[in-house]
Amino acid sequence: MRKIVIIEDDKLLNKTLAYNLISDGYEVDSAYTCSSARDLLKNMYDLVLLDISLPDGNGLDLCAEIKERRPKTYIIFLTANDKESDMLRGYEAGGADYITKPFSVAVLCKKLAAVFDTLQPCELCHDLFDDGFLRIDFSEQAAVLGGEPIDFTPKEYRTLRLFIKNRKLILTKTQLLEKLWDIDGDFVDEHTLTTIISRIRKKIETDDHKYIKTAYGIGYQWIGGDEK
Numbered sequence: 446m447r448k449i450v451i452i453e454d455d456k457l458l459n460k461t462l463a464y465n466l467i468s469d470g471y472e473v474d475s476a477y478t479c480s481s482a483r484d485l486l487k488n489m490y491d492l493v494l495l496d497i498s499l500p501d502g503n504g505l506d507l508c509a510e511i512k513e514r515r516p517k518t519y520i521i522f523l524t525a526n527d528k529e530s531d532m533l534r535g536y537e538a539g540g541a542d543y544i545t546k547p548f549s550v551a552v553l554c555k556k557l558a559a560v561f562d563t564l565q566p567c568e569l570c571h572d573l574f575d576d577g578f579l580r581i582d583f584s585e586q587a588a589v590l591g592g593e594p595i596d597f598t599p600k601e602y603r604t605l606r607l608f609i610k611n612r613k614l615i616l617t618k619t620q621l622l623e624k625l626w627d628i629d630g631d632f633v634d635e636h637t638l639t640t641i642i643s644r645i646r647k648k649i650e651t652d653d654h655k656y657i658k659t660a661y662g663i664g665y666q667w668i669g670g671d672e673k
Contacts, residue, residue, distance in 0.1 A: 447561055448472045448489065452482045452504070453496040453523060462494065465550050469558070479507050486511060487599070489584045490518060492557065497524040497535070505538040512539035513624070514603065515584060517572060519560060523548075574609050576669060578654055581605060595648050600625065604641050608657065608667035617664040 449466055453459040454477045463473045474490075476482035479502035486493075493511060497504035508520055521542040522535045535543045542560075544553065572583040580589045581597075583606050588595050597605065607616065607624055621638055642657060642665060649656055656669040 446470065446472045447491045448474075449492045449494065449557070450474045450476065450482070450485055450490045451494045452476045452479075452499070452507070453494065454478065454499050455496070458523075461550055462553070465554055466557070469554055471557075478502075479504075482507060483510075486514075487586070489515065492519045492521065492560065494521050494523055495540070497522055497526060497531075505534060508535075508538040508540055514606070515572060517584075519564065521557075572606075574605075579649055579656070579669065581609070590649055591651075597645070597648070600641055601645050601648075604638075605645060608665070609669070612667040612669065615660045615664055615666045619664075621664065 449471050451459050451462050459475050463475050466473045474485050476485050479499050495504045495508060511518055511520060520540045521544060522540045523544050525546045527545040532543045574581045578591055583602060586602055588597055603625060618635055618638060646657055656667060658666045658668045660666055
């Protein structure tokens with residue numbers, strides 16, 4: 446079953462959309478603020494319907510966070526802003542479509558059905574690393590090392606994903622700090638970064654499998670094996 450989250454502070458519109466989408470056979474969750482949305486988005490969704498103007502934040506910023514953590518999530522903006530510049534900002538933030546209010550709920554439901562018919566299942570779901578020894582499913586936030594499950598904190602998943610998506614490149618401490626800062630609502634300093642990387646190394650590295658190399662005075666580099 447496809448999973449959709451509606452992030453819209455207009456409660457009537459949110460409930461109307463949820464009712465219609467559930468009737469169409471989707472699994473639907475609703476959030477009315479950025480804060481409540483972040484809690485829900487710890488889970489995996491195939492598609493996000495996202496208002497831009499929310500009581501406690503900007504949907505464009507939230508979109509960027511979602512795409513950073515789960516880049517294959519399909520995001521459609523719902524907004525009253527119909528200027529070309531606003532639309533361009535929405536696409537630049539990572540949105541796949543932009544629907545201006547007011548709109549037909551029936552037409553939107555047909556649009557979503559067309560989206561799911563067009564996209565392949567693999568495009569909707571898993572963001573995965575697997576080299577045969579270490580397997581990390583970023584979409585499900587689950588990991589296995591040598592056949593045994595291992596646990597990572599959200600920041601450790603975030604850090605691992607940065608390394609894996611930039612494998613073989615040296616990431617400076619500044620680059621890592623900029624990407625990790627405030628993702629969970631708190632500050633990441635250099636000491637915290639060092640601690641996070643140390644914990645990751647203890648969890649995934651063995652004598653035969655090394656994944657992170659320290660570039661002294663610069664930063665760190667992912668040197669893990671190629672995916673199978």
